[in-house]
Amino acid sequence: MLKRVIQSQPQVSPLAPRISNHEDKQEAHAEVPSKRVSSMGELQLPDVAPENRITVFCMTKKRKKLSISEFERAAERRLPQYQGKAAVKNSLAQCCICCHSLHMSVGSLLAPDTVEKRGLFRRPKIRRAVDMQEFEGRVEQYMLKSKGQNYLVDSPSGIRTSILTSDAEMMMNTTELFVQPQLHEQSQNKSALEPQLSNLKTSAERSLISDADQEEARLEGLVSGVSTNEKRYSKSSRLDHEHVDRMTHISPQTPAKQQEEKQDHSHQSNGMAQISFTEEEVVCTAEHGANAGYSEHLEKKLSEKADLQITAARDNRGETEMAPSAGEELAEGSIGAQGSPTADSEITKGIGAESLGRHSHAFSSFRKPEMTPLNETDEQGGELQDQAVMLELNSSVEEPAEDEAEYPASQEVSMKTPAFVRAPASNLLLSKPRVAKPASPRSPVQQLQPKVLPRRLGTSERKPREPQIPRSWIKEAFRHFAKMPVTTDAYRIVEKCCERYFQQLSDDLEAYTHHAGRKTVEAADLEVLMRRQGLVTDKTSLNVLIERHFPLQYRKLLIPVAVSGNKVISSS
Amino acid sequence: MKATVPRLTLRKTLKKHKPQLRLATNVDLLVHLNFLLFLHRLAEEARTNAFEDKSKIIKPEHTISAAKVILKKSRG
Numbered sequence: 001m002l003k004r005v006i007q008s009q010p011q012v013s014p015l016a017p018r019i020s021n022h023e024d025k026q027e028a029h030a031e032v033p034s035k036r037v038s039s040m041g042e043l044q045l046p047d048v049a050p051e052n053r054i055t056v057f058c059m060t061k062k063r064k065k066l067s068i069s070e071f072e073r074a075a076e077r078r079l080p081q082y083q084g085k086a087a088v089k090n091s092l093a094q095c096c097i098c099c100h101s102l103h104m105s106v107g108s109l110l111a112p113d114t115v116e117k118r119g120l121f122r123r124p125k126i127r128r129a130v131d132m133q134e135f136e137g138r139v140e141q142y143m144l145k146s147k148g149q150n151y152l153v154d155s156p157s158g159i160r161t162s163i164l165t166s167d168a169e170m171m172m173n174t175t176e177l178f179v180q181p182q183l184h185e186q187s188q189n190k191s192a193l194e195p196q197l198s199n200l201k202t203s204a205e206r207s208l209i210s211d212a213d214q215e216e217a218r219l220e221g222l223v224s225g226v227s228t229n230e231k232r233y234s235k236s237s238r239l240d241h242e243h244v245d246r247m248t249h250i251s252p253q254t255p256a257k258q259q260e261e262k263q264d265h266s267h268q269s270n271g272m273a274q275i276s277f278t279e280e281e282v283v284c285t286a287e288h289g290a291n292a293g294y295s296e297h298l299e300k301k302l303s304e305k306a307d308l309q310i311t312a313a314r315d316n317r318g319e320t321e322m323a324p325s326a327g328e329e330l331a332e333g334s335i336g337a338q339g340s341p342t343a344d345s346e347i348t349k350g351i352g353a354e355s356l357g358r359h360s361h362a363f364s365s366f367r368k369p370e371m372t373p374l375n376e377t378d379e380q381g382g383e384l385q386d387q388a389v390m391l392e393l394n395s396s397v398e399e400p401a402e403d404e405a406e407y408p409a410s411q412e413v414s415m416k417t418p419a420f421v422r423a424p425a426s427n428l429l430l431s432k433p434r435v436a437k438p439a440s441p442r443s444p445v446q447q448l449q450p451k452v453l454p455r456r457l458g459t460s461e462r463k464p465r466e467p468q469i470p471r472s473w474i475k476e477a478f479r480h481f482a483k484m485p486v487t488t489d490a491y492r493i494v495e496k497c498c499e500r501y502f503q504q505l506s507d508d509l510e511a512y513t514h515h516a517g518r519k520t521v522e523a524a525d526l527e528v529l530m531r532r533q534g535l536v537t538d539k540t541s542l543n544v545l546i547e548r549h550f551p552l553q554y555r556k557l558l559i560p561v562a563v564s565g566n567k568v569i570s571s572s
Numbered sequence: 573m574k575a576t577v578p579r580l581t582l583r584k585t586l587k588k589h590k591p592q593l594r595l596a597t598n599v600d601l602l603v604h605l606n607f608l609l610f611l612h613r614l615a616e617e618a619r620t621n622a623f624e625d626k627s628k629i630i631k632p633e634h635t636i637s638a639a640k641v642i643l644k645k646s647r648g
Contacts, residue, residue, distance in 0.1 A: 481615035520594035
């Protein structure tokens with residue numbers, strides 16, 4: 001029957017080739033494996049039987065009926081060969097699982113084989129399904145179901161199996177990769193083998209899956225935890241720091257930004273990256289200032305979260321460089337503190353790098369709030385940030401304790417980056433609003449007044465109204481160009497930009513006109529300006545732009561227009 | 573787009589900045605053209621920033637970063 005099974009069914013297990021070779025040796029080696037000598041020669045002996053079981057085991061998933069009948073026959077045959085079965089199971093288990101422990105092999109052998117024990121094993125196996133062995137649990141259940149039909153066949157063995165199952169349960173509950181050989185009896189081994197069979201098979205998978213799940217769960221938990229922490233600390237940061245005005249400007253953006261980051265996990269523009277990076281620094285500083293001991297953990301979380309986002313999104317920032325270098329430092333503490341598996345430790349390494357980098361930024365921004373925003377150009381800002389990154393890299397390489405010593409050095413440089421990022425915004429906000437806003441609200445009101453007042457009261461003009469491009473017009477133009485909804489705050493910034501732009505424009509025009517030796521700005525000067533700006537190129541001429549953007553009446557003025565009737569309308 | 577351009581306002585703005593500078597005829601239209609194109613570039617850049625941020629609204633931070641770039645570009 002065994003031979004028939006082997007021949008009829010395809011070889012699924014790795015032991016398949018051995019089965020055919022060792023059919024003859026089965027009986028001879030039945031005793032040897034009972035002693036639990038895990039040698040391949042001995043294992044090979046009962047290959048036929050275990051392989052049969054293996055094949056049958058594999059078969060059970062697919063063809064229950066066939067396996068059941070085969071099991072029955074095998075059980076009948078193997079009842080007298082109780083000892084042999086143990087041996088077979090040993091070999092089977094070891095062969096298929098490559099496990100070195102006898103107990104595990106025995107258990108594995110038991111799983112497919114023992115008819116008498118199957119019925120009893122069914123229960124523990126079902127319980128085992130609760131463990132992390134989804135797949136293997138199902139397999140075992142199949143086996144058990146098939147065995148259950150044979151349950152009635154072997155009552156005396158059933159008792160033993162009950163004992164064995166208890167041991168097996170104990171073995172199973174440990175969920176260890178390698179169950180240490182504690183049982184010296186064959187029965188115990190057999191019971192252990194059965195659960196271990198599934199254990200061994202799925203141990204590697206389970207460990208991987210569990211690790212991955214744990215990692216993901218941890219990361220997600222940390223991300224969620226970080227968000228709340230960041231919110232709290234962002235709020236506290238406003239109170240703690242001197243630059244409340246600036247920090248508030250940035251910190252309220254941080255929770256929103258971080259939320260966005262979390263949701264989107266994409267952060268591609270450098271400008272955005274800079275701002276968010278500094279904001280995270282701010283948050284880190286707030287956290288650090290709030291609680292030194294707890295901040296570490298938070299920063300780790302923060303760095304984890306940030307690392308997830310940043311490493312995922314920003315490749316050009318060079319933060320990944322920071323991550324591995326700084327990760328080493330934090331890995332020690334993180335591993336020690338968390339006792340996480342290697343996979344997690346790697347993640348914490350990357351996180352630690354971020355956290356350390358944040359440390360430097362946090363310290364710098366925290367300790368030097370007095371630094372005024374530097375009027376820096378983009379280039380300077382880039383340089384500073386590069387320096388900050390380098391400092392972070394250097395700091396991250398050293399021990400965490402040493403990093404603190406470097407903080408004051410890195411603080412200065414890294415301080416500049418947030419200052420720089422804040423500079424244009426503050427420039428725009430601080431320098432312009434005073435000028436623009438008092439003027440702008442006045443103008444619409446004053447526009448009404450001069451109409452009314454001079455008529456009625458005949459008083460002198462009250463409006464030294466500053467000429468200003470109407471806001472609504474700017475808004476409409478911008479909206480038309482942007483094709484997206486624009487917040488009102490953005491409009492204010494656009495207005496300030498316009499003012500700045502007009503300043504620049506007038507300066508340039510004056511320079512061009514003076515260069516041409518004239519005092520009046522001409523159209524040619526404008527064209528030169530536009531060419532330098534890159535608007536007018538060899539491909540697009542000025543006229544093209546005029547036609548694109550101006551209505552006909554204006555175009556007529558600017559461009560000579562030829563009309564029917566031999567007429568030419570020109571601007572002259 | 574609007575049909576009328578605030579030409580007078582443009583002139584006055586320019587005068588405010590540079591009183592000694594004169595403007596030829598219809599030059600302010602070109603100035604206005606330049607201004608429109610500047611706004612255009614600013615809006616495009618802000619829109620790009622908003623896209624990169626995966627938000628459907630242009631926010632101030634997008635505009636700020638866009639302004640930094642465009643103002644530098646349009647200096648001539």
